[in-house]
Amino acid sequence: MGTLKDRLNDDLHSAMKGRDELTTSTLRMALSAVRTAEVSGDAARELSDDEVLAVLTKEAKKRREAATAFRDAGRADQAGKETAEGEILDRYLPAQLSDEEIAELVAGALRDGGFTGKAQMGPAMRAAQAAVAGRAEGGRVAAEVRRQLG
Template sequence: MGTLKDRLNDDLHTAMKARDELTTATLRMTLAAVRNAEVAGSAARALSDNEVLAVLTKESKKRREAATAFADAGRSEQASKERSEGEIIDRYLPKPLTDAEISELVAEALAAGNFVGKAQLGPAMKAAQAAIAGRAEGGRVAAEVRKQLGI
């Protein structure tokens, strides 16, 4: 099985052959973001699948935020386009965790590190983020960590 980037390229070619303009444009933008991440820094390098997932997560979040902004501004057509692009990107992301799953993983991470109180928020967040591994938004994880630490 190839890498996630290979899958994106293959799906781009399929969308181009099918003349699916929305999917083609979305995958082109996504692959451009991946290439930008590859050349960022002092030397160009190939990204791992986890790093590509991080780029995809960021791109998906951008689309959700843009859709909300357009909807709030009364531009429903543009908001719909952003939501559609986000749905295409979401196909490549792992299934997001439910609140119950996040709560369980955070509880396990906090118990494993014996984290208690406000003073240990930073290390607790680091442990929780490692346990979640990009399967949930940081804000949701942070809220659950704060709740379980009693902050």
């Protein structure tokens, strides 16, 4: 199959050939963010699939937040564009967990780690994030950890 970055490049070329402007611009933006991440730091290097996935997750989150901000400001057209870009990026991300699945995974992580109170929020969050493994946004996980540590 190749790497995730290769898949993004292949899909970009297909979108360009098919004259799909939204997909083309979205994938160009995503690949630009990946290249920026590759050259940041001490030495330029190729990102692993997990690191590319982290970049795409961050970009998708930016699109959701922007869509919400535009919607709140009464700019439905711009909100629609941001939402559509987010949906294109979501094709490359693992399926997001439901609230029930998050609750189950967090409960297991808290039980396994022996976390019982809010004073252990930091270590509990690290354990919960590891259990969720990027299949849910950090805010959703944090809210569930707070609720269960209550």
